[in-house]
Amino acid sequence: MSPLPALPVTPPQGLTAATAQRRGQEEGANTLAVSQRRPWRTLAWEVVREPMFLLLLGSGALYLLMGDAQEALILLGFVAIIMAVTVLQERRTDRALGELRALSSPRAQVMRDGVPQRIPGAAVVRGDLLLLSEGDRVPADGVLWQAHELSTDESLLTGESEPVTKHAPTDRVLAGTLVLSGQGLACVQAIGGRTQLGRIGLSLDDVTLQPSPLRDEMARLTRRLVGVAGAVCGLLVLLLWALRGDVLAAVLAGITLAMGLLPQELPVILIVFLALAARRLAQQQVLTRRLSAIETLGQTTVLCVDKTGTLTCNRMSVQVLVAGESEWAVPALGDTALPEAFHPLLACAVLASEVRPHDPMELALQRLATQHLAASDPLPPSWQLAREYELSPALMAMSHLWRDPSAPQDRVASKGAPEAVVALCHLPAAQAQRVQQQAAALADRGLRVLGVAQARHPKGPDWPAQQHDFDFEWLGLVGLADPLRPEVPAAVARCQRAGIRVVMITGDHPGTALAIAAQAGISAQAVITGDTLDTLSAPDLAQRLAHTQVFARVKPQQKLALVQALQAQGEVVAMTGDGVNDAPALKAAHIGMAMGLRGTDVAREAASLVLLNDDFHAIVAAIEQGRRTFANLRQAMVYTLAVHLPIIGLALWPAALGWPLVLTPLHIAFLELLIDPACSLVFEAEASAQDWMAQAPRRVKAPLLSTEAVRWSLWQGACVTAWVLGWYGGLTWLVPSSTTASTAAFGVLVMANAALILPCRSDQPGWRGSFRGLPRVSAWVLLGTLLALALVTQVPLLALAFGFVRLPMAQWGLMAASVLVLLGVLQLSKEGWLSSRAARKTVGANLAPADPPDPVPRRGGE
Numbered sequence: 001m002s003p004l005p006a007l008p009v010t011p012p013q014g015l016t017a018a019t020a021q022r023r024g025q026e027e028g029a030n031t032l033a034v035s036q037r038r039p040w041r042t043l044a045w046e047v048v049r050e051p052m053f054l055l056l057l058g059s060g061a062l063y064l065l066m067g068d069a070q071e072a073l074i075l076l077g078f079v080a081i082i083m084a085v086t087v088l089q090e091r092r093t094d095r096a097l098g099e100l101r102a103l104s105s106p107r108a109q110v111m112r113d114g115v116p117q118r119i120p121g122a123a124v125v126r127g128d129l130l131l132l133s134e135g136d137r138v139p140a141d142g143v144l145w146q147a148h149e150l151s152t153d154e155s156l157l158t159g160e161s162e163p164v165t166k167h168a169p170t171d172r173v174l175a176g177t178l179v180l181s182g183q184g185l186a187c188v189q190a191i192g193g194r195t196q197l198g199r200i201g202l203s204l205d206d207v208t209l210q211p212s213p214l215r216d217e218m219a220r221l222t223r224r225l226v227g228v229a230g231a232v233c234g235l236l237v238l239l240l241w242a243l244r245g246d247v248l249a250a251v252l253a254g255i256t257l258a259m260g261l262l263p264q265e266l267p268v269i270l271i272v273f274l275a276l277a278a279r280r281l282a283q284q285q286v287l288t289r290r291l292s293a294i295e296t297l298g299q300t301t302v303l304c305v306d307k308t309g310t311l312t313c314n315r316m317s318v319q320v321l322v323a324g325e326s327e328w329a330v331p332a333l334g335d336t337a338l339p340e341a342f343h344p345l346l347a348c349a350v351l352a353s354e355v356r357p358h359d360p361m362e363l364a365l366q367r368l369a370t371q372h373l374a375a376s377d378p379l380p381p382s383w384q385l386a387r388e389y390e391l392s393p394a395l396m397a398m399s400h401l402w403r404d405p406s407a408p409q410d411r412v413a414s415k416g417a418p419e420a421v422v423a424l425c426h427l428p429a430a431q432a433q434r435v436q437q438q439a440a441a442l443a444d445r446g447l448r449v450l451g452v453a454q455a456r457h458p459k460g461p462d463w464p465a466q467q468h469d470f471d472f473e474w475l476g477l478v479g480l481a482d483p484l485r486p487e488v489p490a491a492v493a494r495c496q497r498a499g500i501r502v503v504m505i506t507g508d509h510p511g512t513a514l515a516i517a518a519q520a521g522i523s524a525q526a527v528i529t530g531d532t533l534d535t536l537s538a539p540d541l542a543q544r545l546a547h548t549q550v551f552a553r554v555k556p557q558q559k560l561a562l563v564q565a566l567q568a569q570g571e572v573v574a575m576t577g578d579g580v581n582d583a584p585a586l587k588a589a590h591i592g593m594a595m596g597l598r599g600t601d602v603a604r605e606a607a608s609l610v611l612l613n614d615d616f617h618a619i620v621a622a623i624e625q626g627r628r629t630f631a632n633l634r635q636a637m638v639y640t641l642a643v644h645l646p647i648i649g650l651a652l653w654p655a656a657l658g659w660p661l662v663l664t665p666l667h668i669a670f671l672e673l674l675i676d677p678a679c680s681l682v683f684e685a686e687a688s689a690q691d692w693m694a695q696a697p698r699r700v701k702a703p704l705l706s707t708e709a710v711r712w713s714l715w716q717g718a719c720v721t722a723w724v725l726g727w728y729g730g731l732t733w734l735v736p737s738s739t740t741a742s743t744a745a746f747g748v749l750v751m752a753n754a755a756l757i758l759p760c761r762s763d764q765p766g767w768r769g770s771f772r773g774l775p776r777v778s779a780w781v782l783l784g785t786l787l788a789l790a791l792v793t794q795v796p797l798l799a800l801a802f803g804f805v806r807l808p809m810a811q812w813g814l815m816a817a818s819v820l821v822l823l824g825v826l827q828l829s830k831e832g833w834l835s836s837r838a839a840r841k842t843v844g845a846n847l848a849p850a851d852p853p854d855p856v857p858r859r860g861g862e
Contacts, residue, residue: 014111014129023125030124030140030191107601108139116356118597126191131356132173132184135579137601140175141195142186144168149388150182157196178602181390183354232652240655269636272680277629285612286622287596293608296590297626298698299572300500304563304589306576307506307513308360308448309598309614311520312482316360318368319447321345322438323476330368338372345476347373348454351413352400355385361448361480386410389467393555396420396507399467401457410463412455412470417553418477418509421451424467425474438477443511446519447479484519491620492521499696500623501571505551505559513552524550533558541565559585572700576611576619578603593619620693627692629684636683637705638713639760643675643753645717646724650749653725660738662728662745666802674750674788677781678757685775686761712833716759716826720752723822727815743793743804744815750789751819754782759826 015023108124109131110117116131121139124130130142132150144150144166151163154177163180166173173186175195192198240250274295278288288294308314321328321342328342338346350369353362387401397416404411414421418439422432439449455470457463464470495502502522506513510527517524527550536544545565554562556579563585566573575589578598583606586592594607595614604610611618651663705713728745735741757778792798794806 013114015125015127016113020112020123020125020128023127024123027126028192029122031122107596107604109133109136124188124191126188128188130173130184130186130188132179132186134179134181134183135602136179137605138173138175138177138179138186140188140192141190142173142188144171144173144184144186146183146185147171148183148385149390150184151180153178153180236652236655269633269640269679273629273633273636273684276684277625281609281622281625284618284621284625285596285615286618287610287612288608289604289610290608293591294626294629296572297574297623298630298692299700300574300591300623300626301697302501302503302566302571302573303495303619303623304503304505304559304566304573304575305616305619306578307504307508307516308482309578309595310576310611310616310619311484311488311504311516313485314360314482314598314614316364316448316480316482318364318478319481320442320479321476322442322479342476343373344454345452345478348413348475349415349450349452349478351402351411352398352415352452360482361450364480365478382406387463389414391416393557395423395467396553397424397451397467399470401463403459409456409458412457412472414453414455414467414470414472415450415478418449418451421453421472422474424470425453425472427474431474435474435477439509440511442477442479443509444515445479446512446515447481448512449509450478450480452476452478484516485616487615487617489519489521491617494620494693495623496521498623498693501549503549503551503562503566505554505562507554508552510550510552513550517550522549524548526550527552529553530555530558533561538565542569545569556582557584560588563589570700572697574619574623577607582606593622624693627695627698628687630698631692632683632686634704634709635686635760635762636679638709638716639683639756640675640679641705641710641713642717642720642760643678643756645714646721646749646752647671649721649725650728650745654728659728659732660742662742664803667746670788670792670802671750671753674785675753678754678785682757682775682778682781683761685777687775708833712830715829715833716756719826719829720749720756720822723818724749724752727818737805739803739805740807743799743807744811746802746804747789747793747807747812748815748819750785751816752822754785755819755823756826757782758823759830 107118108121108128110119110124111129111131112119121137124139126140128140129145130139132138138152145168147166147168150166152166152173154164154174157174157176166182166184168184172189173184174197175190176197190196237250241247274291277294278291281288281294305311318330320330323342323345326339326341328339346365346369349365350373353359353365357363357366382405384403384405385400386403389399389401391398395416397414397420399412399414402411402413414424418435422435427435435451439451442449452475453472454475455472457470492502502520504513504517504520504522504524508516510529514524514527526548528544528548529551530553533541533551533554541561542565545562546569551562559575559577559582563573563575567588567590572591573589574591574593575585576593576595577583577586578595582594583602586594586603586606591609592607593609593611594603596604596610596612597614609622647663647668651661651668653659654661724745727748728741731741731744732738792802793804796806799806
């Protein structure tokens with residue numbers, strides 16, 4: 001690569017938007033130029049290797065051996081058309097996955113026009129000022145300007161797993177490495193292929209079709225059908241060879257039957273359904289990082305959610321300050337001055353926060369301080385942040401040590417969970433109890449409560465190793481409100497109606513957790529705290545877990561224990577998280593859901609889904625989409641099995657009964673061209689009127705097609721087969737021309753297969769479920785099918801190639817009326833099948849022993 005021009009010094013406010021846009025256009029995107037998109041030649045080669053296309057090519061060769069060059073060329077023309085359609089469909093799927101990969105690339109926090117912005121990693125340009133914090137994936141190579149206890153994991157590049165401490169302004173941060181702790185500012189020096197990661201040539205693309213039970217089940221079904229096809233076709237070839245003596249014609253008939261038996265649509269259906277479902281979820285602000293998660297969404301029985309930002313708006317505001325026995329309610333309009341007694345409390349809370357805060361609580365404190373402490377700035381320009389004591393699971397409090405060059409002592413500001421700050425202050429028992437009562441009273445009002453303390457420390461070269469070594473003085477409490485999202489109660493109610501148990505896991509005070517749970521509609525009589533979790537044995541935890549919906553003061557590592565305990569009880573667990581320490585729980589859960597706005601890159605990489613707007617309603621929408629996708633996939637499979645049966649019958653029975661053959665490889669190729677869009681596009685686009693969130697979750701081991709569904713599919717296919725063979729047999733007896741009979745039989749077959757879409761659209765009773773408004777793509781596919789049939793039977797050149805003759809309009813009208821009668825028969829059969837299934841379920845429910853009342857909806861059947 002040619003060297004890039006030297007950069008001017010980036011101003012502290014970062015690049016302007018115009019400069020960033022111009023530089024991006026000049027130097028390209030911050031990508032590694034390594035794509036998983038398959039080139040056209042690769043896609044074409046993958047299609048050619050499919051058994052169906054090998055059979056088509058073999059058929060063309062047989063026609064040439066038989067001296068029928070015209071038939072061979074037409075068949076090969078159809079091969080080219082089917083290949084083009086298949087490649088275009090695969091290309092569309094690749095494009096959808098490419099969009100998901102672009103969304104799943106690391107996000108970057110940069111300064112643009114003096115304002116912090118979260119942008120895609122690909123949009124970072126040279127000269128950007130990166131704001132790095134714990135859990136971020138570094139998007140580009142850069143030089144550090146500032147660093148506060150910053151360390152990174154560079155094992156991706158070096159293979160060494162030890163954290164690397166970074167110091168400003170000499171050290172560099174490298175693209176692809178992970179920020180393990182601290183914060184920093186870095187100026188980008190290299191992007192894309194010019195980074196150290198880019199030169200190594202690694203790819204960080206994540207969105208691939210992961211192995212899954214559904215895919216394995218599809219592969220097993222395909223292998224079984226291929227085995228059956230091989231055996232049946234071999235027998236047919238031997239039978240025709242023995243009866244008619246023409247080995248080439250026998251082999252051609254065998255290939256025709258094999259093409260009818262091979263379920264080549266199955267893998268296409270799966271990848272198209274999952275890719276398009278992921279695209280639909282992306283439109284609802286849910287990014288799918290692992291497509292296999294879409295299958296599991298419909299099985300979710302327990303949804304573990306955080307409170308802040310998921311159930312609440314994540315827009316904190318200070319509501320009340322408590323100093324001693326005095327309480328000051330923050331006025332809504334900010335037109336009342338802050339009483340002098342509360343100045344130290346607010347000032348110290350700000351000093352204990354990050355200098356450039358991103359946390360909603362710290363931003364709320366800073367806003368209030370800006371309004372009321374402007375005359376007495378809590379951070380004079382001469383003060384320096386000398387030491388940070390980070391929040392940890394062992395001590396839920398953080399402290400900042402500030403050095404004033406003109407003062408004989410350093411000042412230490414601390415804030416955190418009230419009980420943690422009380423422990424730092426070593427308060428007398430009576431005072432500690434009074435503080436806990438005040439904190440509990442605020443928490444019962446649904447407020448997030450922080451304790452604040454300060455300390456003085458003599459200046460010196462060394463500072464205490466831990467916060468407990470300071471002599472802290474208690475200042476008071478801060479109560480902050482984070483309002484519940486307005487859509488949450490209705491969404492929680494939908495989950496509960498769908499048999500999904502909603503469990504809140506939060507680090508907040510138990511009183512706050514219970515208050516928010518009550519507002520959200522999560523019924524909870526009691527709460528389990530993190531300290532209690534540490535004391536419970538596995539059997540005790542399992543017993544308590546069955547009746548507890550709220551967990552408070554939970555440490556991040558305890559989330560993993562809760563997920564595993566729920567899984568041990570047979571639950572399918574979906575889990576939300578945002579921090580570095582949430583990654584194990586997100587990875588262990590059946591469906592990990594990371595926060596897109598406030599989540600860290602490491603959390604997003606561990607998760608299956610990313611909520612781009614941190615919206616609880618999006619979780620419910622994702623579960624509903626997962627159920628809808630699986631239901632539509634099941635109906636597509638029912639149609640696929642049913643529609644192949646009449647093709648097999650029309651290829652097998654005329655040969656066995658000595659009738660003239662109707663189907664050739666050319667006809668099968670034409671039928672495959674019609675079936676593929678019907679199986680994938682039509683059924684994927686179905687928006688059922690059924691309320692999927694009014695049903696219980698799907699059983700974990702429930703097959704894609706139950707035995708009843710297979711029977712129903714085979715019954716439909718058998719009805720169509722009998723109808724088509726009846727038409728052909730009757731016309732063969734009535735009409736002297738076998739070509740007329742085969743043309744009519746083929747026409748009835750195509751129209752019947754198109755009509756079969758209607759009863760297969762849903763497994764709900766009533767004619768309305770089959771005939772309600774079709775999606776636009778379904779209408780186009782049906783119209784296209786009828787138009788294609790008209791072309792190959794009515795256009796003389798095409799009709800000659802297919803061996804058809806033009807039929808009078810009266811004949812077409814009779815055939816259409818016959819298909820409508822068949823449709824009525826299929827619909828009546830469907831009503832009878834659904835009625836008998838409902839009756840069997842009712843009898844089974846009446847025979848089952850009565851269960852004791854359970855307030856939590858349990859997992860049901862399909």
